[in-house]
Amino acid sequence: MKVLILISMLFTVSCTHLSSVSQTSIPAKKGKVVKAEVDNNIFFFFNFSNSYLDAINEKLALQCENGKISGILTKHESITYFPIIYHKTRVTAQGYCNE
Amino acid sequence: MKYLILLMLFSSCAIVHHVQVGDIESKKNYVRMPFEMKVSETGVDFREAGKLAQVVANNQAGNQIKQIADIIALFQMGPMTGNPVFNEKYADGLAKSIYTKCPSGNITGLVMIRETAKYPIVSGEIMKIKGFCLQKKTKRKNKRKS
Numbered sequence: 001m002k003v004l005i006l007i008s009m010l011f012t013v014s015c016t017h018l019s020s021v022s023q024t025s026i027p028a029k030k031g032k033v034v035k036a037e038v039d040n041n042i043f044f045f046f047n048f049s050n051s052y053l054d055a056i057n058e059k060l061a062l063q064c065e066n067g068k069i070s071g072i073l074t075k076h077e078s079i080t081y082f083p084i085i086y087h088k089t090r091v092t093a094q095g096y097c098n099e
Numbered sequence: 100m101k102y103l104i105l106l107m108l109f110s111s112c113a114i115v116h117h118v119q120v121g122d123i124e125s126k127k128n129y130v131r132m133p134f135e136m137k138v139s140e141t142g143v144d145f146r147e148a149g150k151l152a153q154v155v156a157n158n159q160a161g162n163q164i165k166q167i168a169d170i171i172a173l174f175q176m177g178p179m180t181g182n183p184v185f186n187e188k189y190a191d192g193l194a195k196s197i198y199t200k201c202p203s204g205n206i207t208g209l210v211m212i213r214e215t216a217k218y219p220i221v222s223g224e225i226m227k228i229k230g231f232c233l234q235k236k237t238k239r240k241n242k243r244k245s
Contacts, residue, residue: 022119
């Protein structure tokens with residue numbers, strides 16, 4: 001019973017790792033906040049493509065059609081929901097749109 | 100045990116190390132044309148090579164190969180992403196070559212992705228740049244048939 005509880009505890013812990021962060025110049029006049037996010041689910045460490053990242057640029061640009069997005073904070077995170085079994089990688093970009 | 104190690108060694112994976120999104124500018128009368136470029140270099144995992152040699156070769160030879168791999172690995176210290184490569188300047192020309200994709204120089208929304216395509220022992224150490232090239236909209240003239 002103790003072993004079962006220990007194993008269930010081990011498989012229900014979750015944690016988030018920050019892999020990388022970058023920040024571009026922040027404008028003096030901050031416009032509306034725009035945010036784009038892409039993620040990828042990984043089962044048993046099997047990940048064969050990083051093409052999910054391709055959409056982030058277009059997603060962000062579409063939110064500010066006639067302006068400039070600056071002060072972009074990019075975060076790349078790895079989230080472990082169930083150790084070994086299920087992970088997620090997420091990239092978030094947030095900036096200011098000046099029209 | 101041998102089969103388990105071999106199975107682990109023959110897996111492949113795509114790993115992201117770093118993502119950076121740059122400022123995105125839009126201008127009236129300009130269209131955003133996406134472009135992408137990539138450079139890569141072969142990386143080698145000496146520790147993994149040593150492990151594989153231990154499994155494949157006999158005990159004595161395997162241990163010797165592993166010792167050599169460990170010594171080589173000792174000389175590659177410091178923070179790094181992915182496996183060591185033999186040419187560290189493979190990404191130096193990347194900034195210049197962006198202009199071949201966008202000769203006007205109206206470049207915006209650059210996304211830099213550093214990733215590794217991992218295979219047994221070797222890996223592809225990849226630098227990928229995506230962005231937009233701003234190009235002037237061309238006006239269509241509707242010619243009427245007389």
